[in-house]
Amino acid sequence: MSGYDPKVTPWAVKAEPLPTTSKVAQMAFLLRFAILAPSTHNTQPWKFAIGPLGHEDIFIYADWSRWLNVADADQRELHLSLGCALENLLVAAEHYGFAHQVRYFPRPVDETLVAQVRLSEGGAPSEHRKGLFDAIPARHTNHQRYAHRMVEPHALAALQAVVVEPGVRLFLSADDELRRRVDELTIEADLRQFADPEFRRELAHWIGEGAYGASWLLAKLGAIATRQLTPGPLAARRDAELLLSAPVFGVITATPNTPTMQVIAGQAYERVHLKATALGLSMQPMNQALQVPEVKARLTGALPLGPTAPQMLFRLGYAQPEAEHTPRRPLEAVLM
Numbered sequence: 379m380s381g382y383d384p385k386v387t388p389w390a391v392k393a394e395p396l397p398t399t400s401k402v403a404q405m406a407f408l409l410r411f412a413i414l415a416p417s418t419h420n421t422q423p424w425k426f427a428i429g430p431l432g433h434e435d436i437f438i439y440a441d442w443s444r445w446l447n448v449a450d451a452d453q454r455e456l457h458l459s460l461g462c463a464l465e466n467l468l469v470a471a472e473h474y475g476f477a478h479q480v481r482y483f484p485r486p487v488d489e490t491l492v493a494q495v496r497l498s499e500g501g502a503p504s505e506h507r508k509g510l511f512d513a514i515p516a517r518h519t520n521h522q523r524y525a526h527r528m529v530e531p532h533a534l535a536a537l538q539a540v541v542v543e544p545g546v547r548l549f550l551s552a553d554d555e556l557r558r559r560v561d562e563l564t565i566e567a568d569l570r571q572f573a574d575p576e577f578r579r580e581l582a583h584w585i586g587e588g589a590y591g592a593s594w595l596l597a598k599l600g601a602i603a604t605r606q607l608t609p610g611p612l613a614a615r616r617d618a619e620l621l622l623s624a625p626v627f628g629v630i631t632a633t634p635n636t637p638t639m640q641v642i643a644g645q646a647y648e649r650v651h652l653k654a655t656a657l658g659l660s661m662q663p664m665n666q667a668l669q670v671p672e673v674k675a676r677l678t679g680a681l682p683l684g685p686t687a688p689q690m691l692f693r694l695g696y697a698q699p700e701a702e703h704t705p706r707r708p709l710e711a712v713l714m
């Protein structure tokens with residue numbers, strides 16, 4: 379049973395006012411923004427609980443039945459995805475005037491409880507979340523060819539400015555040599571993953587669930603088929619040109635490499651993506667090279683990141699928007 383209903387379009391939620399009926403209704407309303415977050419393979423590996431009565435608490439749980447145990451063996455991307463949902467929740471909470479306090483993994487005996495968010499009245503948007511709210515329903519991952527247009531230095535600086543957490547860093551580069559190296563390692567990771575029947579089985583499962591938009595899938599399969607079926611320097615160059623069309627690539631890193639820091643890195647990624655959306659920029663995570671341990675080690679060695687752990691790799695630039703959003707499970711399906 380798929381759980382995805384393409385007819386549900388939660389993206390319109392921005393137009394609705396905050397309900398006044400009850401605190402519970404308000405918290406449920408805010409969660410409608412959380413579920414618009416990006417997630418690895420659009421698995422949406424989250425569940426939420428509200429309460430107990432008398433407290434404005436939202437609990438964010440990992441749904442391990444939606445964990446990609448082949449592509450994401452160390453659960454890094456699961457935690458990043460949960461961080462993205464948490465960040466959307468905080469941006470929306472601040473927009474509607476709530477202050478918030480977050481505790482990560484607040485119950486050491488329960489690893490599925492990833493965060494507890496306590497809301498209270500009287501908050502205002504913090505400097506690094508200002509102006510991001512409208513971008514929540516507008517943001518999407520863009521898989522298309524990016525334009526030959528450099529990202530302006532002020533835009534890059536604005537993206538840097540929203541990454542504020544100690545231990546989390548945003549590395550941005552337009553260096554051709556580095557981009558080519560990242561591209562080579564991405565292609566190698568893609569080919570290795572597609573050669574693995576377990577990886578293909580996992581991917582097929584999520585395709586069957588209807589998690590992907592058609593454009594992502596066609597782009598991905600088309601690229602792989604081209605790489606495998608048309609060897610030779612000309613075809614390889616054409617392929618590389620498509621991948622390298624984005625003028626900038628970025629990496630979010632975190633130290634130490636713990637589940638809590640991975641959730642926080644996910645929050646930073648989502649803020650960068652929202653800021654990029656607000657600036658008219660497109661982004662696409664390209665994490666294959668981080669999913670294959672040997673390739674990840676070489677990538678880490680190739681980039682001047684210092685002693686830290688890369689969490690998320692992405693390309694950045696200008697592109698035509700995607701035709702449609704990827705589907706979301708309705709809030710009712712993820713609210714316990």
Ligand SMILES: Cc1cc2nc3c(=O)[nH]c(=O)nc-3n(C[C@H](O)[C@H](O)[C@H](O)COP(=O)(O)O)c2cc1C
Pocket residue numbers: 414415416417418419420455456458459462517518519520521589590591594662663664665666703704
């Ligand atoms: C942790 C994480 C890893 C991701 N990795 C990739 C990736 O390697 N390649 C890709 O095309 N998209 C990747 N994505 C983007 C998701 O596929 C995308 O968020 C999801 O399909 C929902 O679509 P949307 O972002 O347009 O809302 C990743 C997203 C997250 C949060």
